[in-house]
Amino acid sequence: MRMLSTRGIAPAASISDAIAAGLAPDGGLYMPASLPSFTPADFDGADTLAQVAQRLLRPFFAGDALEGELAAICATAFAVEPPLRVFGEANDYILELFHGATAAFKDYGASFLAAALAALPRGDRPLTILVATSGDTGAAVGAAFHHKPGCASPSCTRTAASRHGRRTSWAASATTCARCGWTAASMTARSW
Numbered sequence: 001m002r003m004l005s006t007r008g009i010a011p012a013a014s015i016s017d018a019i020a021a022g023l024a025p026d027g028g029l030y031m032p033a034s035l036p037s038f039t040p041a042d043f044d045g046a047d048t049l050a051q052v053a054q055r056l057l058r059p060f061f062a063g064d065a066l067e068g069e070l071a072a073i074c075a076t077a078f079a080v081e082p083p084l085r086v087f088g089e090a091n092d093y094i095l096e097l098f099h100g101a102t103a104a105f106k107d108y109g110a111s112f113l114a115a116a117l118a119a120l121p122r123g124d125r126p127l128t129i130l131v132a133t134s135g136d137t138g139a140a141v142g143a144a145f146h147h148k149p150g151c152a153s154p155s156c157t158r159t160a161a162s163r164h165g166r167r168t169s170w171a172a173s174a175t176t177c178a179r180c181g182w183t184a185a186s187m188t189a190r191s192w
Helices: 015-021 049-061 067-077 106-119 136-145 159-163
Strands: 004-005 030-034 084-086 094-095 131-133 155-157 176-179
Touching: 004 015, 015 106, 049 067, 067 106, 106 136, 106 176
Parallel strands: 131 155, 155 176
Antiparallel strands: 004 030, 084 094
16 A cells, blocks of 8 residues: 655655655655555454554555564564453443553554564664653653664653653663753654
8 A cells, every 4th residue: 555645745655665754755744545444344353452453454564565574563562462441331441551661552653663663674774763752752662662673762851751750761772862842743753
């Protein structure tokens, strides 16, 4: 499946290229050219979050360089199975997405990004993820890239991140490079 820029100027890209680039060359966000249709039966036998994710994402990765890696990416990214709890009325449930490395729902998305980027062939070129944050987004990204082979994730954090108790430095693979006024909204994880 091809990915298109929301600004409509950049050429279409594969999902691997879109993941590696982060943003389209025209500054837009990548989105799928089309959305697949699913029925509940399409997920029969998918008992874990990783299995559901793999089935849901399969059409987006069809024919892509990462297609053969999708099962491993999902298994890595969704290794922490979130509990499904009864909530409210009969047949109402809540999925607890705060059981990841930093206790934020963002751990799941950041783990998927890290697993996908780690699976992309880079040769000997290291991957540097600059984490600039004042809250839980950067902590989730930093934790997701912690100990990924060939990856470094220096972080720029504000004191607020420490006040919130988020982990902002991970010894071997991450270095706090400065304390600054940047926020997660002003930076994106990119391959440099």
